[in-house]
Amino acid sequence: MSGFKVRTDLALEARENVEESAEELRGVTVDENYDEETEVKVTRVIIESKNSARVLGKPIGTYITLEAPAMALPDEEYHKEISDELARQLRAIIPGMDEEISVLVVGLGNRDVTADALGPNVVDNLTITRHMVKEFGKAAYGKSKVHMTSGLVPGVMAKTGMETAEIIKGVVEKTKPDVVVVVDALAARSTRRLNRTIQVTNTGIHPGSGVGNHRNSITRESLGVPVIAIGVPTVVDAATIVNDALEKVLHSICKEAVDLQEELRNGMGELYNMYVTGKDVDYEIKQISHIICDALNKALEL
Secondary structure (H helix, E strand, O other): OOOOOOOOOOHHHHHHHOOOOOOOOOOEEEEEEEEOOOOEEEEEEEEOOHHHHHHHOOOOEEEEEEEOOOOOOOOHHHHHHHHHHHHHHHHHHOOOOOOOOEEEEEEOOOOOOHHHOHHHHHHHOOOOOHHHHHHHOHHHHOOOOOOEEEEEOOOOHHHHOOOHHHHHHHHHHHHOOOEEEEEEEEEEOOHHHOOOEEEEEOOOEOOOHHHOOOOOOEOHHHHOOOEEEEEEEEEEEHHHHHHHHHHHHHHHHOHHHHHHHHHHHHOOHHHHHOEEOOOOHHHHHHHHHHHHHHHHHHHOOO
């Protein structure tokens, strides 16, 4: 595997891919919980040390991964179960949820590219309350306590000429939210996790990092407020798919095929600029965006 680099935005996959000793990963704790009734698996990966963060290539923090095989299927009851579980995880990781807070939800990505339109789709359907509370007070909702929710779709640099982080920072400085929640499409290591997995983390996000398009980070350090990131893997590196296929075929032929496998890997350079998604990605993005939107609405409801 010397010349092959796996690209993934999921901390769970980064942990699975690391072939280091347990001593080097002493600062990582993993807790798994599987609900047989809903078939939803929740994995919590906590990176606590700088050394483990370096080995995994992920910042220190908490990473919660929800895996549901039938997430993108047209089953509203099942979607409700997933959104309920996601809402519970969001309430636990978003700071200050017991009190009234102001939350800015940012939908990252390009709405003109289907596999990258998750963030904008979520914000489009989100229940926005900030303007109503500012105008009419809490009485507009008949409640004594209301979280103020605002939304932003900053677009992409190719259309705005500005870094996404710059736009968000300007809005944060003006509106002063207590928490920023960013929603973005991610890259996965495994095709079985495409549009079947949701990751929630308190470490912020680095837009475009999974596809090699590194942009300025959106973190607590850069914005001055806590940043919660919600992501769904919608694409897989084409080179990863080819590599997995080669491993299965060559290992089934003979052990002497290792040298041939390494040569084939070295010839996959062009594939590192190609990313693959499912044929039903437009429908699946729509379904998953509603799941995340419902979860956010439930989590932010007092």
